[in-house]
Amino acid sequence: MTSEQRSNNWRTWTIAITGMGARADNPAPGLAVARCLRQHPEFRGRLIALSYDALDAGLYDDHACDEAYLLPYPSLGEAALLERLHEIKSKVTVDAIVPCLDAELDNLQRLQPALAELGIASLLPDRKTLTTRSKENLPALGAATGVATPATRIVNDMGFFDTCHQMGWSYPLVIKGRVYGAHVVRNANEAKTACWRIAQQWGYPILVQRFIPGHEVNLTAVCDGESTLLGAVMMRKRGTTDQGKAWSGITIADQELLEMAETLTRHLSWRGPLEVEALRGEDGKLYLVELNPRFPSWIYMSHAVGRNLPALLMHLLAREQCPALPAAKTGTLFIRHARDLAVDFERWAAMATTGNHASPPA
Amino acid sequence: MADSGLSPSRKSLDPGRLEHLAVSRTGLVFDPVSGLSFTVNTTGLTILELLQSGVSTEEVAHRLTEIYAVTLESATAAVAGFSQQLAQSIP
Numbered sequence: 445m446t447s448e449q450r451s452n453n454w455r456t457w458t459i460a461i462t463g464m465g466a467r468a469d470n471p472a473p474g475l476a477v478a479r480c481l482r483q484h485p486e487f488r489g490r491l492i493a494l495s496y497d498a499l500d501a502g503l504y505d506d507h508a509c510d511e512a513y514l515l516p517y518p519s520l521g522e523a524a525l526l527e528r529l530h531e532i533k534s535k536v537t538v539d540a541i542v543p544c545l546d547a548e549l550d551n552l553q554r555l556q557p558a559l560a561e562l563g564i565a566s567l568l569p570d571r572k573t574l575t576t577r578s579k580e581n582l583p584a585l586g587a588a589t590g591v592a593t594p595a596t597r598i599v600n601d602m603g604f605f606d607t608c609h610q611m612g613w614s615y616p617l618v619i620k621g622r623v624y625g626a627h628v629v630r631n632a633n634e635a636k637t638a639c640w641r642i643a644q645q646w647g648y649p650i651l652v653q654r655f656i657p658g659h660e661v662n663l664t665a666v667c668d669g670e671s672t673l674l675g676a677v678m679m680r681k682r683g684t685t686d687q688g689k690a691w692s693g694i695t696i697a698d699q700e701l702l703e704m705a706e707t708l709t710r711h712l713s714w715r716g717p718l719e720v721e722a723l724r725g726e727d728g729k730l731y732l733v734e735l736n737p738r739f740p741s742w743i744y745m746s747h748a749v750g751r752n753l754p755a756l757l758m759h760l761l762a763r764e765q766c767p768a769l770p771a772a773k774t775g776t777l778f779i780r781h782a783r784d785l786a787v788d789f790e791r792w793a794a795m796a797t798t799g800n801h802a803s804p805p806a
Numbered sequence: 807m808a809d810s811g812l813s814p815s816r817k818s819l820d821p822g823r824l825e826h827l828a829v830s831r832t833g834l835v836f837d838p839v840s841g842l843s844f845t846v847n848t849t850g851l852t853i854l855e856l857l858q859s860g861v862s863t864e865e866v867a868h869r870l871t872e873i874y875a876v877t878l879e880s881a882t883a884a885v886a887g888f889s890q891q892l893a894q895s896i897p
Contacts, residue, residue: 694843698839774838
């Protein structure tokens, strides 16, 4: 199916969503994106869960998605991903895709022409933007836009952590992977352990960032094709996991954070969903910590405060005029919780061996 | 008012910020700009609601003497102390 054959009415589309992992301490955003679309009063279409591990809970949550398929891991490259998308398209219509994981965005970006050929709509930043906003390039981005960022450098030699104070890097420090992982460390031993953990799970390079005392505030929004920031929703973290991930948060209206997001997206000619992670330092300054090219795991809050951003993205993909949005309601709290999902043996087995199960058991 | 963890430097109340505070009937106060929340007791709730409705601090003190059995002097001191603590809680 080509893009010409796709219905203009996104409300009846079949929408594929990635990032269906739901680890209690660090859930991916996919399930929350699915909940937003499912609960939109006008949506009557179908949702397809795409994920990388047969133990990702979103593959089996029938309230969230209608069908589910495994994808090849991003490290296998865009050719393997495209082949799998062709297989999926031979079984089911896919009108749009909402990528929710940082690690898959490079592949999906390279596949933009192929996705369009397959009739799958998507809205992503271009490759240059994806590179410019990467963690290791954040200080340069900050310098170019006048946005404050914590000093960041790549570490190639673990000996750095024994002598870093001589170079003006005092503990505590934040150790980060290029794509995932962040640990606050207070001495060289903790730093080396954190590096090892991140490298084992996510590979190199390892980044070290200055620790800024303060509290984290985040913003999510969608940018249209002209880099106009739409539907901003902001929250302050109230409770975090031991990984620093939000366990609870509350919606706020921080004008400075909004202006930071507008400055960055204008400079980068941003397209598609985004999350700005920032720190309000004890010095009162606002620091950019990360700029993510996807919806965050707390995106369900956008639906809760009257600004359903995944639905807004669908308006853009369908080239519909975006609806006027109400002001985001402040003071709305989210509290994350974990729950067990019972999965029939045959469904799990089908997913693990064939990469999909078409429908829930009768 | 619960400890907000903020420095005790003197600061005056910003009327704009005061206006936007969300105040529950049970005394939970939420600042939508910073995301901070804190609790106030019944007297604090009375003072806060009066201040939000645009009543001057002097008039708030007078109203307190009508509601509670306190002198104008102690009511004035209470309103001043509360206002100062409130200003520190909405950075």
